[in-house]
Amino acid sequence: MDRAAIIGVGMTKIEKNKVRETFADMAWEAVNKALNDAGMTIDDIDNVVTASSDFWDGRTISCMAVGDASGAAHKNVSCVEGDGAYGALYGMARCLSGSYKTTLVTGHSKGSEGVSSLITNAAFDPIYERALGMDMVTACAMQARSYMHRTGTTPEQLALVSVKNHGNALKNPLAQLPLQITVQDVLTSAMIADPLHKLDCSPVSDGCAAVIIAHESVAEQFRQKPVWIRGVSFCADSFFFGDRDLSRARALAEAAKQAYAQAGIKEPQKEIDVVELHDAFTYQELLWLEEMGLASEATAGKLLEKGEFDLDGRLPVNASGGLLSGHPVIAAGLYSLASVVRQIRGDAGGFQARKAKTGLAHGVNGLAGQSHCVFILDRDK
Amino acid sequence: MSQFPDIEPMVYHSKINVPYRWWAGNTASRFYAALRDEKIIMGTKCPACGRVFVPPRKACPTCFTENMQWVELSDEGCVLSFTVARRQFAAIPKNRKTPVIWGLIKLDGADTALLHYIDEIAPENVTIGMRVRAVFAATRTGAIQDIAHFQPIK
Amino acid sequence: MAKRVAIVGTGQTFHTSHRPDVNGQELINEAVVRALQDADLRMQDIDAVVIGNMDHFEGINYGDCWSVDGSGGTMKPIIKLTTGGTTGCTVAIGGYHLVGSGLFDRVLMIGWEKNSESDTSGAITTAFDPVWDRLVFAGAISGLAAEAHAYMARYGATDRDAARVSVRDRKHALNNPHAHLRRAVTLEQVLASPMLADPIHLLDVCPRSDGACAVIMAGEDVAEKICPQPDWIWGTANRHSYSYLGDADYGRLTSMREGSQELWKKAGIKEPRKELDVIELYQPYSFGGLIWIEDMGLVGPGEAPRYIWDGNTDMGGELPINPSGGVISCNPIGATGLIRCAEAALQVMGKAGDRQVPDVKLAFSSGFGGCWWTDMILHGRKKPQ
Numbered sequence: 063m064d065r066a067a068i069i070g071v072g073m074t075k076i077e078k079n080k081v082r083e084t085f086a087d088m089a090w091e092a093v094n095k096a097l098n099d100a101g102m103t104i105d106d107i108d109n110v111v112t113a114s115s116d117f118w119d120g121r122t123i124s125c126m127a128v129g130d131a132s133g134a135a136h137k138n139v140s141c142v143e144g145d146g147a148y149g150a151l152y153g154m155a156r157c158l159s160g161s162y163k164t165t166l167v168t169g170h171s172k173g174s175e176g177v178s179s180l181i182t183n184a185a186f187d188p189i190y191e192r193a194l195g196m197d198m199v200t201a202c203a204m205q206a207r208s209y210m211h212r213t214g215t216t217p218e219q220l221a222l223v224s225v226k227n228h229g230n231a232l233k234n235p236l237a238q239l240p241l242q243i244t245v246q247d248v249l250t251s252a253m254i255a256d257p258l259h260k261l262d263c264s265p266v267s268d269g270c271a272a273v274i275i276a277h278e279s280v281a282e283q284f285r286q287k288p289v290w291i292r293g294v295s296f297c298a299d300s301f302f303f304g305d306r307d308l309s310r311a312r313a314l315a316e317a318a319k320q321a322y323a324q325a326g327i328k329e330p331q332k333e334i335d336v337v338e339l340h341d342a343f344t345y346q347e348l349l350w351l352e353e354m355g356l357a358s359e360a361t362a363g364k365l366l367e368k369g370e371f372d373l374d375g376r377l378p379v380n381a382s383g384g385l386l387s388g389h390p391v392i393a394a395g396l397y398s399l400a401s402v403v404r405q406i407r408g409d410a411g412g413f414q415a416r417k418a419k420t421g422l423a424h425g426v427n428g429l430a431g432q433s434h435c436v437f438i439l440d441r442d443k
Numbered sequence: 444m445s446q447f448p449d450i451e452p453m454v455y456h457s458k459i460n461v462p463y464r465w466w467a468g469n470t471a472s473r474f475y476a477a478l479r480d481e482k483i484i485m486g487t488k489c490p491a492c493g494r495v496f497v498p499p500r501k502a503c504p505t506c507f508t509e510n511m512q513w514v515e516l517s518d519e520g521c522v523l524s525f526t527v528a529r530r531q532f533a534a535i536p537k538n539r540k541t542p543v544i545w546g547l548i549k550l551d552g553a554d555t556a557l558l559h560y561i562d563e564i565a566p567e568n569v570t571i572g573m574r575v576r577a578v579f580a581a582t583r584t585g586a587i588q589d590i591a592h593f594q595p596i597k
Numbered sequence: 598m599a600k601r602v603a604i605v606g607t608g609q610t611f612h613t614s615h616r617p618d619v620n621g622q623e624l625i626n627e628a629v630v631r632a633l634q635d636a637d638l639r640m641q642d643i644d645a646v647v648i649g650n651m652d653h654f655e656g657i658n659y660g661d662c663w664s665v666d667g668s669g670g671t672m673k674p675i676i677k678l679t680t681g682g683t684t685g686c687t688v689a690i691g692g693y694h695l696v697g698s699g700l701f702d703r704v705l706m707i708g709w710e711k712n713s714e715s716d717t718s719g720a721i722t723t724a725f726d727p728v729w730d731r732l733v734f735a736g737a738i739s740g741l742a743a744e745a746h747a748y749m750a751r752y753g754a755t756d757r758d759a760a761r762v763s764v765r766d767r768k769h770a771l772n773n774p775h776a777h778l779r780r781a782v783t784l785e786q787v788l789a790s791p792m793l794a795d796p797i798h799l800l801d802v803c804p805r806s807d808g809a810c811a812v813i814m815a816g817e818d819v820a821e822k823i824c825p826q827p828d829w830i831w832g833t834a835n836r837h838s839y840s841y842l843g844d845a846d847y848g849r850l851t852s853m854r855e856g857s858q859e860l861w862k863k864a865g866i867k868e869p870r871k872e873l874d875v876i877e878l879y880q881p882y883s884f885g886g887l888i889w890i891e892d893m894g895l896v897g898p899g900e901a902p903r904y905i906w907d908g909n910t911d912m913g914g915e916l917p918i919n920p921s922g923g924v925i926s927c928n929p930i931g932a933t934g935l936i937r938c939a940e941a942a943l944q945v946m947g948k949a950g951d952r953q954v955p956d957v958k959l960a961f962s963s964g965f966g967g968c969w970w971t972d973m974i975l976h977g978r979k980k981p982q
Binding site for chain 1: 598599600620649651652654656657658659661662663664665666670671672673674675677678679680681687690691693694695696697698699700720721723724725726727832833834835836837838839840855859966967968
């Protein structure tokens with residue numbers, strides 16, 4: 063199979079409420095940043111993939127809002143409804159299928175414009191579940207409880223994820239919530255849904271990110287050294303929580319396994335240098351690390367306490383501050399990808415990891431991590 | 444990003460009003476008729492792999508075969524996981540006030556768990572593994588609330 | 598190396614006004630099982646699933662995640678593509694790229710809709726900008742009526758010309774057991790049917806249907822082992838030209854013109870009218886069947902009515918359009934574009950039964966929706982160069 067690389071990234075600042083901006087305004091900003099980053103004009107873009115959610119945008123055919131601003135009016139264009147990482151995956155496929163050499167991928171949402179509880183409640187089955195009134199927060203709280211029960215992970219260990227990530231955000235000017243907090247601060251913040259406190263949860267934010275993907279035959283023609291996609295895979299678990307082992311994420315384990323295999327990675331704990339994963343809630347960082355094989359069974363909490371996942375630790379996780387520090391739904395996976403790209407380029411500024419040759423970026427769809435997408439990026443092809 | 448710093452940003456408020464009626468389908472209809480009329484919780488069993496599903500399925504998701512057999516399940520089971528809402532989230536039905544407890548209940552006889560409320564117990568006392576029993580609503584209409592909640596078994 | 602891609606199997610439900618006997622994922626399952634049977638494959642053989650519908654018609658968020666029981670997607674890669682009415686075609690194009698990239702050998706594409714569950718107009722209205730367009734837009738019909746009037750004013754066509762298109766498609770549907778509406782209509786009946794939005798009568802437009810369609814695509818390394826005469830994808834193109842209703846050039850479908858010009862160039866087609874053998878056109882209303890075949894380059898501007906009155910697009914004519922009965926006979930929106938693709942595939946594969954056009958070497962299928970958007974696919978019997 064041919065290779066593809068990410069050759070440009072652009073992100074808006076993640077904010078609580080971009081009251082002066084429409085979806086198109088955000089896309090315009092992110093796309094232009096990505097084009098400048100790559101040293102390209104919109105004419106160098108062969109086709110476009112946007113990522114958005116009709117529910118989050120309150121708009122059926124939500125891609126219509128950003129098509130023009132993404133330069134797609136006279137180009138081939140498609141839309142992925144789901145996390146931006148899936149958009150990037152499809153954008154990559156479009157570079158490799160022989161039709162196009164470069165794909166611009168964007169992803170956006172404005173959490174400030176909707177009622178997230180109602181929007182995520184709509185993901186529950188209308189016949190058997192929806193009327194019970196759960197949403198993404200209570201669903202993830204249930205999973206957190208399940209994970210903690212199985213592994214013995216403690217509330218303090220969850221809280222430490224929040225302390226680390228909000229602290230990391232102090233070095234990321236794009237983050238919404240850089241905070242200097244302690245474990246106590248997290249544990250004494252209001253209990254939202256047991257066992258998740260307020261500071262265990264990401265905010266629901268506004269933001270848009272764009273990445274430019276290129277086929278290997280043109281990837282080196284632009285401003286940046288290409289960051290190569292060495293592996294990518296995605297996988298979805300069963301839908302009903304009662305069909306799944308909620309304390310695990312077998313779909314993530316499968317996606318990671320396939321992605322590692324494609325990238326030729328035999329010992330991920332040794333070979334992955336930096337990770338940006340989907341930490342919508344603190345427990346998720348620990349659970350996903352274990353399911354991805356980056357921490358052995360039930361050890362992520364202890365490794366975190368030892369400082370292994372700090373910026374200057376063995377394996378920096380969410381050095382950017384992660385979603386806990388700012389969570390534009392849908393765009394999230396593209397922010398993760400963009401952050402890893404910057405790490406690998408040596409361009410992450412204040413949150414640059416010491417060693418960053420091979421990175422992992424991650425996106426999630428559905429309730430309580432039903433579906434996962436894993437990218438392995440590398441400085442080398 | 445603001446080109447117009449002196450202009451007050453306008454915000455329009457609106458609600459999308461798209462009413463729905465979801466067809467339950469024959470499989471779900473049978474489940475709900477049994478709940479409503481007989482206070483019985485039913486599942487379906489795959490003839491190939493033998494797994495018993497609740498909510499019931501028309502076709503086995505793993506084997507992709509139909510001809511599922513209907514089985515009556517116990518109204519008792521154990522709690523696999525749970526959570527407690529402390530905030531009155533917008534999705535919570537208006538007649539339920541926090542704290543609201545949801546649990547995943549594995550009924551005896553089923554291989555999958557059912558999502559529902561747990562009640563008649565203080566949130567602090569709910570544990571994974573505890574045994575619970577369905578409490579049926581006095582007035583039943585063929586909906587998931589025909590089970591009012593699950594109560595702890597003493 | 599990019600791979601060439603072929604359709605190796607298709608499946609559809611028997612589309613109808615409403616299906617109270619199944620929920621959405623059970624409906625999907627019917628189409629999937631049929632497609633697997635058609636290709637003689639099992640779910641274990643499928644490497645990835647691409648699925649689409651229009652969210653606000655079913656009111657289910659993350660519908661790709663919700664429907665895994667029916668789609669067979671449990672523990673498989675699943676991705677959702679959605680672009681309004683063009684969704685079905687977008688989904689087919691998505692599968693084409695996923696297979697063509699070499700990432701997957703066999704991909705299952707699914708388009709579905711249970712229109713009976715929602716207020717279609719209410720949902721469609723939310724497609725448009727909430728600040729500028731939504732308050733004055735009264736559902737799909739109003740925009741189509743504006744297009745029809747603009748075309749009529751420019752070229753002197755009449756509603757009678759459009760009615761001839763309805764008569765054609767509704768007659769074709771009699772040959773298609775999957776079509777929702779299977780009763781012929783006369784010119785007089787079309788023109789006498791209630792006026793919805795001048796000049797569009799009830800019998801000029803599509804119904805609302807519940808239905809699902811599934812298509813399996815495979816890469817060239819495996820396609821011919823699965824199916825000795827598969828349907829090769831020669832190329833795809835699309836344009837989502839406009840975002841605001843007022844931007845569009847009413848009376849001409851810019852997206853069809855730009856997209857088809859790109860497609861003909863890529864495929865080396867010089868005279869589509871001569872070289873295409875059959876067209877499955879996403880034509881939600883009759884006037885579209887006049888306007889858009891001109892934009893496709895079959896005939897010149899204003900010439901479509903004459904071309905159609907002469908019987909050229911009927912079964913047995915020079916270039917049959919919508920042997921399946923088209924969208925006017927059947928419209929489960931998220932599936933409809935994929936049904937066009939499946940029907941074109943059946944034509945190329947020689948599996949179209951009573952609606953088979955003889956000796957199909959090249960077929961065209963399209964999707965339409967959004968703000969005057971068009972997606973399109975060129976299908977061929979021979980493996981492309």
